[in-house]
Amino acid sequence: MTTNPSTPDRAVKPVHRRRLPGIAGILATGLFLVLALLNLIPLVWGVLTSLKAEADLFKFPPVIFGFQPTLANYERVIESGFLQNMQVTVLYCVGTVVAALTLALPAAYAFDRFEFPFRKTLLLLVVASIPLSLGAAALLIPNYIYFTRLGLTNNWFTLPLIYTAHQLPMAIWIIKGTLEGIPRELDEAAVADGASHFDVLRLVILPLSRSALGAAGVMAFVGSWNEFVASTVMVDNPALRPVQPAIYNFIGYFGREWGPLTASATMAIIPILIIFILLGRLIVSGLTKGSVKG
Amino acid sequence: MHSRLTGVSYVLPAFAVLTLVLFSPVFYGLWFSLFRIQYGAPTDFIGLGNFARLFEDPALGGTLRRTLVFTSFSVAITIVIALALSVWIHKLPPKRGFVVQMIVIIPWIISTVVATLLFRWVFVNDIGLAISLARAAGFGEIHLLNDPNSAMALLISVSVWKRIGYAVIIILAGLKSIPDDYEEAASLDGATAWQVFRMITLPLLKTPLLLVTIVLTLSNINTVETPLVLTGGGPGSATRILPIEVFDRAFVTYDLGSATALALVMFFGNVLLVLGYVRLAKWKA
Structure with a gap:
């Protein structure tokens, strides 16, 4: 926007x-x-x-x-299980990126190309959810009690599910912005040739929206990697704990031992820095197109 | 007709996830907040009792005031610096501009927990880098994290440091969309650089600036991590702001009833800001 x-x-x-x-x-x-x-x-x-x-x-x-x-500090952090935390976080993030893009692409396609009941209202909800999903503190408690009630906390799918919901609105918005620039004549020609809507999505839209998918994907990965509040509250099983709450726990555990603390911080930054160096341009374009998340 | 169904079926999966995680909890929370909560479960219906208890708490006023101070200073300082940086970056040759932009955005891509932790390590009492530098420069012993005012100032600094990059990117995008001719014409007519900025550039940046203001306000008002990691709300309650208050009530003192009530009050505050955001976003859509 x-x-x-x-x-x-x-x-x-x-x-x-x-x-x-x-x-x-x-x-x-x-x-x-x-x-x-x-x-x-x-x-x-x-x-x-x-x-x-x-x-x-x-x-x-x-x-x-x-x-x-x-490297003694790194050894201590690794002994405390930080590699498992990182591993689990990578799985969460990859899962989130795949889920968010898989759900966002058809939704963006429908919002841009089809007329259907409540289209405007639903799109408005999507736009409103972009900044709302950063309302960490405000949404946290309702989210927590609801998920506890449904028994959805402390599962392998808990955090990827929440991350996906947090990242979806922006992904839909970023992808929709790009779809607006793809001429409708392309779809119409394909449909005239007998293609179904799904074929159009798969064969015409998907290849042309690769850069938007990249931007949305990178934003989703970085956003999920860095998420703290839900990650802290929704799981307490150490095997399911991602990096951010793990680092926070280290603050209590290592206290004033800044060696291991900074070692864990460094390890948590490395994947993000790699992505940044390789895909920095996508981050900038994702931020600009998605235009949210302070 | 066929395409109507297709449209619905294509947005349905996404909305199922959004409904489960984002929308229904709000309604469940509203219902939940009307009950006395014991051991995390609703017991007797008490109407607005949780809210009443919340507003009878004499400490809440201070928390609100500190939240206001923290948020307004963080947002204002971030925007002023980001605006100046953006105008500067915009005038740089593209390659250099890109490099500067990348450097500016680094604190933003790092998680708030890690960024705040590293910041705290620079300012930590006794052995922090900044403290050692101050001592070497002859300022004597200063303990920024021990003094209420400087602790708040540090909290604001972390927030500004962390979020400038975001603001720069959005404002820069706004600057790029202003046609060159406007500013050129004005300078040909003899306007000074400041006049061009004040009378032409700034008004044309209204939308991105408002957007950034809303998003920054939202993210500052909701940040649990920054005060949690930097000060834990201390010294005393000098940096205890709303998000920490909610977090503490729910997970430290286990008062889920009033925590939910407070979270809902905050949520509706967020919704007001989001409405402003949506208006601006729609303007572009």
Whole structure:
């Protein structure tokens, strides 16, 4: 919904293309460095801490690079079962991405191409649910008591089900936005050739909406990987516990031992960073097209 | 007729999931909140008793006030910084602009738990990096997490740090959609850069800015993780904001009745914001 008529960045605004001269250039570089420092320091400092032995941690002034790196903190975190937490989270996230896209594509297709009763109302509900599904605290308690009542907590499907519902509205919205740009003549030609609606969806729409599916998928993966509140409340079996609540539990367990704490944080960031480096563009486009989640 | 049925059948599975997880709990919660809750189960019907008990709590006023302070400062600071950054990034050559954009968005892609944990490690009493730097710079011993005001300021900083990237992306998309000619024409007519920004760019950014404001307000008002991990609501109750209040009532003091009542009050607050959001979204749809 935020505007951008998807003109590729490099095609626009030759006016602003001029290089910044002299002082302005230095200022810009300075600003850039400050920004990079502010955004990266907590991360880099966390990673460095995770590689330190306990003795190096309490040194004053703090040692930045001059220490003997050790993997002891990682070993302790892994001994506490963090690899299982990561494994389970990967399964949850992959399940969520598959489920969310499988449900969202036909829904987006129907919203864009068909007339049916309550179409407008339902679409409105979808749009309203995009920001609502981040209402972590507000929805948490009703969600918890309802799921407890139905006996749906503490199961292997509990969290992927909840994540899917959280990610679905935005996925539908992102995909629908792209479908609007696919000419209806393509469907009509296919139908004239005897294709069913499902064939059109599978053979015409699906291949043309790959970039939207990618953006929605990446958003769903990152969103689920990072989810904390439902993950904490809805399962208490350690075998089903994903990374975010596991890290939170470590805070109680390791207390002021920042070595293992930062090691677990680093491990939790790695998959997200890999996705970010490979698919950063999709994240930006997903955010722009889906336009939600602060 | 055939296509009507197809349409319904294509949206049905998605709505089944949304109904189960998002919609029905609200109605169940409304019903549940009208009962006395013992051991997690509804017993006697007490009407609005849970709500009454909630509003009789003298501590709630303070919690509301702190939530307001936290949310308004977080949102306002995020938007001002993000707006300045977006205008700057927009003027950069595309390649460099993209790199800056990527760096700005890093805190946003990291989970709130991890981001807050790493932030806390930088500011933790005694051995935090920031504390050591302050000591080295001659500020003496400062314990930001021990003082009510600075703890709140830190809480706001984490929130701003975490969410600027999101705001930048949305505002930047808005900037890109403004045709070049507008600003060009104005500068040819002799308008200063500030006048162009104030009279042309800013009004044209109204929709993305409102959208960002609503989404940021929603996410700040509902954030359990940030105060939970950074301060646990402390020192004292200096950073105890609504989401923590709900979380505590439900899972620490096990008062599910008033927790549900409070969650529902918050939910309807959220709905009001969402209505504003939908209006803006529809404007684009």
